Amino acid sequence: MALRKTLESICIPIAAILFGLLLFGLFCSFVGANPFAVYASIWKAAFGSWNTFQNTLIRAAPLMLSSLCTLLPARLGLVIIGNEGALVMGGLAAVSMGLALGTAVPSFWVQSFMALAGMGAGGIWIAIVGALRHYRAVNETISSLLLNYIAIAILNHLVGGPMRDPNSLNKPSTAPLAEINMLGDIPGTRVHWGLVYGLIACVIAYFLIQRTTFGFSTRAAGGNMRAARLAGLPVGKLTLTICFLAGSCAGLAGMVEIAAVQGAANESLNVGYGYGGILVAFAARQNPLAAILVSLLVGGILASGGILQRSHGLPDATVLVFEGIIFLVVLYSDSLYGRLPFFKEKPDRLPPAPQPAIPTSVTAQGS
Amino acid sequence: MSSPAESALGWWGVLLAILAGTMRGGTPFLFVSLGECLTEKSGKINLGLEGTLLMGAMSAYAISYLTGSPWLGVLVAGISGLALGAIHGWLSQQPRVNDVAVGIAMIIFGSGLAFFFGKPFIKPTAPQLPTIDLAGWSQNPAVEAALKISPLFILGALLAPFLHWFFSSTRWGLYIRAVGDSPAAARAMGISPFKVRMLSVMAGSFLAGIGGASLSLYYPGVWTERISSGQGLMAVALVIFARWNPLQCLLASLLFGGAQALGPALQSVGIKEGYYLFNAAPYILTLVIMILTCSPQRTLTGAPGALGQEDA
Numbered sequence: 030m031a032l033r034k035t036l037e038s039i040c041i042p043i044a045a046i047l048f049g050l051l052l053f054g055l056f057c058s059f060v061g062a063n064p065f066a067v068y069a070s071i072w073k074a075a076f077g078s079w080n081t082f083q084n085t086l087i088r089a090a091p092l093m094l095s096s097l098c099t100l101l102p103a104r105l106g107l108v109i110i111g112n113e114g115a116l117v118m119g120g121l122a123a124v125s126m127g128l129a130l131g132t133a134v135p136s137f138w139v140q141s142f143m144a145l146a147g148m149g150a151g152g153i154w155i156a157i158v159g160a161l162r163h164y165r166a167v168n169e170t171i172s173s174l175l176l177n178y179i180a181i182a183i184l185n186h187l188v189g190g191p192m193r194d195p196n197s198l199n200k201p202s203t204a205p206l207a208e209i210n211m212l213g214d215i216p217g218t219r220v221h222w223g224l225v226y227g228l229i230a231c232v233i234a235y236f237l238i239q240r241t242t243f244g245f246s247t248r249a250a251g252g253n254m255r256a257a258r259l260a261g262l263p264v265g266k267l268t269l270t271i272c273f274l275a276g277s278c279a280g281l282a283g284m285v286e287i288a289a290v291q292g293a294a295n296e297s298l299n300v301g302y303g304y305g306g307i308l309v310a311f312a313a314r315q316n317p318l319a320a321i322l323v324s325l326l327v328g329g330i331l332a333s334g335g336i337l338q339r340s341h342g343l344p345d346a347t348v349l350v351f352e353g354i355i356f357l358v359v360l361y362s363d364s365l366y367g368r369l370p371f372f373k374e375k376p377d378r379l380p381p382a383p384q385p386a387i388p389t390s391v392t393a394q395g396s
Numbered sequence: 397m398s399s400p401a402e403s404a405l406g407w408w409g410v411l412l413a414i415l416a417g418t419m420r421g422g423t424p425f426l427f428v429s430l431g432e433c434l435t436e437k438s439g440k441i442n443l444g445l446e447g448t449l450l451m452g453a454m455s456a457y458a459i460s461y462l463t464g465s466p467w468l469g470v471l472v473a474g475i476s477g478l479a480l481g482a483i484h485g486w487l488s489q490q491p492r493v494n495d496v497a498v499g500i501a502m503i504i505f506g507s508g509l510a511f512f513f514g515k516p517f518i519k520p521t522a523p524q525l526p527t528i529d530l531a532g533w534s535q536n537p538a539v540e541a542a543l544k545i546s547p548l549f550i551l552g553a554l555l556a557p558f559l560h561w562f563f564s565s566t567r568w569g570l571y572i573r574a575v576g577d578s579p580a581a582a583r584a585m586g587i588s589p590f591k592v593r594m595l596s597v598m599a600g601s602f603l604a605g606i607g608g609a610s611l612s613l614y615y616p617g618v619w620t621e622r623i624s625s626g627q628g629l630m631a632v633a634l635v636i637f638a639r640w641n642p643l644q645c646l647l648a649s650l651l652f653g654g655a656q657a658l659g660p661a662l663q664s665v666g667i668k669e670g671y672y673l674f675n676a677a678p679y680i681l682t683l684v685i686m687i688l689t690c691s692p693q694r695t696l697t698g699a700p701g702a703l704g705q706e707d708a
Binding site: 060108110161164165166167168170171172174175176178179182183185186189190304307308311343344345346347348349350351352353354356357360361363364366368 | 502671
């Protein structure tokens, strides 16, 4: 059986995280903090008790949703980094919808329409990337990156001008949502319903990719776009659908941030869940269920920022250094699969013949 | 950014402010795009230059403050960029490791380091780089302020034609282009793609570090955590815009710098509407140009053949 293979996919990520912790410990001792005390604090702040673990969950929810924005297109072979832009557009659409409906309709409907508006706006935002890729062969990584900046400019423009609430003085914001329309907490916790959205979205994504014909076509086209085209798969339709779904997840993350945390749209909307989500997707090796676990890990790291500042006198950027180290090591660990002799299924098997390099071009043709 | 003297000049002030802003705001773009151009010519993409830029800005400012020598700060900024580039260059060449993912991790890591070590230097003022005064003839303080040119800008403007010559006429330039177009062919020539890419990424990051120094020691000339508004990430788009040609990188950097100066310049004459939309002008422009010039039938002219692909 594939026991060693399974063991490999469990051991390598754990070893990578431990090695990342070691490097971070070295960094801490280099700057004069006791690494073991720092580890203890991080553990306590992130996972130590139910009370603190809820902080981790709150931060993990938008990461799960945002990571799907990179993860789904990656299965089709597209590298999309427009999470931030889709999140911002989703948040803007959600807040506009929420303010427009006001308290005229029951709050359940307001929340539903806000979620739909967020998903629609985020979905269209990334579908633009997919359409440009398919019809004009515009590199999807670059166009999604550019759209991030355009989305943030639109946010700043609307929040600073047309949609500005005159009462927001220091930090321009839109008018706040009515209290009743805010997403509540899951009963008995401080964690908002966004966590459930995130979990459901990841599970749906998993079944969509692994268990449906649509997912099979996506993976086939992601493996070899030209072969998929020859086999008659509707590559254009797949690209647009996957991109729309991906963007709608990030858009929903924006709606959750608006309706459960911020209460209004302002510049806090782009606090980095977008770029965090990209790394979660890569660290999870584009597996939606693994993305849940990685989001919890990153959420924990983010949640430990306060305690590092208070108890150890380390600046808040310590969290960024920690996050950066962990991600670099986890990304490196990807290259170890199949290279460690211990995890080989049959040690006496002949090594596979080296693949001949096929010269192809980066921007076009493959699409 | 706006001064009363500028508004006194009216629309001439706007033009002058754009001209001055073009050179000031274009300098970091220039270095970071030349660095990215060098990196991409060898077939690698470095999105992490945003982190490199911040690290460069921080270390330049810190060293300039601690030693009193801004030029030493510029050098150290380059070296810190070199170190980050070494990590990126090595990591992104491991099998199955994606350039883009490493780049984003490097943004987080680099900006984390910059904010961590830069915290004590946010308050103090560091000695700035000297400027070359081209407006000795003018009595108008706005004109004088506008025509103070940084030696870093001149250095960058000279570097662009040098790199152009380097790529087209030197053996090392040929090696880099060969590796970027076809690593297999380069290997057949006896060149190690790993080494060439490693050196290109490191040299590119060195330049990006200097770009960071121009942010903190020239314009805006302070160290804050928000000093780079995505210029490092923009470099990737800018290089595509410039078709991987160093001379066009110079023009593109000036264009992007000018577009950034447009918003504040208009604001100084009382046009406040659409400030943020003007800020987005370079991004929209790049996207439009990509839409117009890309086509499913062919690759972008000038693109290195093996750009962003895993070395088989």
